[in-house]
Amino acid sequence: GAVVSQHPSWVICKSGTSVKIECRSLDFQATTMFWYRQFPKQSLMLMATSNEGSKATYEQGVEKDKFLINHASLTLSTLTVTSAHPEDSSFYICSARRPLAGSYEQYFGPGTRLTVT
Amino acid sequence: DQQVKQNSPSLSVQEGRISILNCDYTNSMFDYFLWYKKYPAEGPTFLISISSIKDKNEDGRFTVFLNKSAKHLSLHIVPSQPGDSAVYFCAATPRNYGQNFVFGPGTRLSVLP
Numbered sequence: 001g002a003v004v005s006q007h008p009s010w011v012i013c014k015s016g017t018s019v020k021i022e023c024r025s026l027d028f029q030a031t032t033m034f035w036y037r038q039f040p041k042q043s044l045m046l047m048a049t050s051n052e053g054s055k056a057t058y059e060q061g062v063e064k065d066k067f068l069i070n071h072a073s074l075t076l077s078t079l080t081v082t083s084a085h086p087e088d089s090s091f092y093i094c095s096a097r098r099p100l101a102g103s104y105e106q107y108f109g110p111g112t113r114l115t116v117t
Numbered sequence: 118d119q120q121v122k123q124n125s126p127s128l129s130v131q132e133g134r135i136s137i138l139n140c141d142y143t144n145s146m147f148d149y150f151l152w153y154k155k156y157p158a159e160g161p162t163f164l165i166s167i168s169s170i171k172d173k174n175e176d177g178r179f180t181v182f183l184n185k186s187a188k189h190l191s192l193h194i195v196p197s198q199p200g201d202s203a204v205y206f207c208a209a210t211p212r213n214y215g216q217n218f219v220f221g222p223g224t225r226l227s228v229l230p
Contacts, residue, residue: 034218043206095160105163113158
């Protein structure tokens with residue numbers, strides 16, 4: 001199956017600093033990538049949809065100035081958590097949609113655990 | 118308001134028996150459904166999907182059943198194996214809505230040896 005990687009897998013940062021998380025599709029070009037957030041024992045919540053070469057579409061309630069998304073190439077999307085606070089601590093997961101006709105599958109990365117102290 | 122519901126937060130099954138995970142949805146625009154499996158601290162992995170034009174899709178030990186009139190789908194795993202122990206998420210998408218998935222809250226399956 002398709003491979004999606006995330007880096008870093010785990011990061012601890014101090015409150016007020018910014019953290020960048022990378023999402024790469026390793027063996028296919030992804031015109032669309034998605035960023036999710038998962039709190040403990042809860043479901044995956046879609047944060048934003050990232051389209052290569054255009055601005056990301058954010059879900060209601062997600063601050064676009066706080067969660068900066070850049071999809072600069074067909075294999076890389078980045079999520080930057082700016083001025084992180086402890087309440088931003090969560091598990092962030094990206095996914096990529098393979099642009100095949102009739103394909104609706106999303107391939108997920110392994111996730112990034114962010115802890116803000 | 119949850120559009121995709123998985124009313125059982127957890128399920129325990131004996132090894133070798135059948136596991137049945139249920140999912141209900143409210144949005145009649147959904148017409149493509151997927152099941153994902155997730156281990157702790159890992160991303161979800163795709164298991165099986167079904168389009169609304171079908172009522173059953175089978176892949177090895179995994180079978181998904183869709184009842185459109187009841188807006189209900191279920192995932193059957195038979196025989197269940199200890200390695201199947203994970204959280205299972207049901208996801209749904211309307212075909213013409215940018216393929217954004219709406220995920221259910223998940224069901225934690227424990228297969229006991």
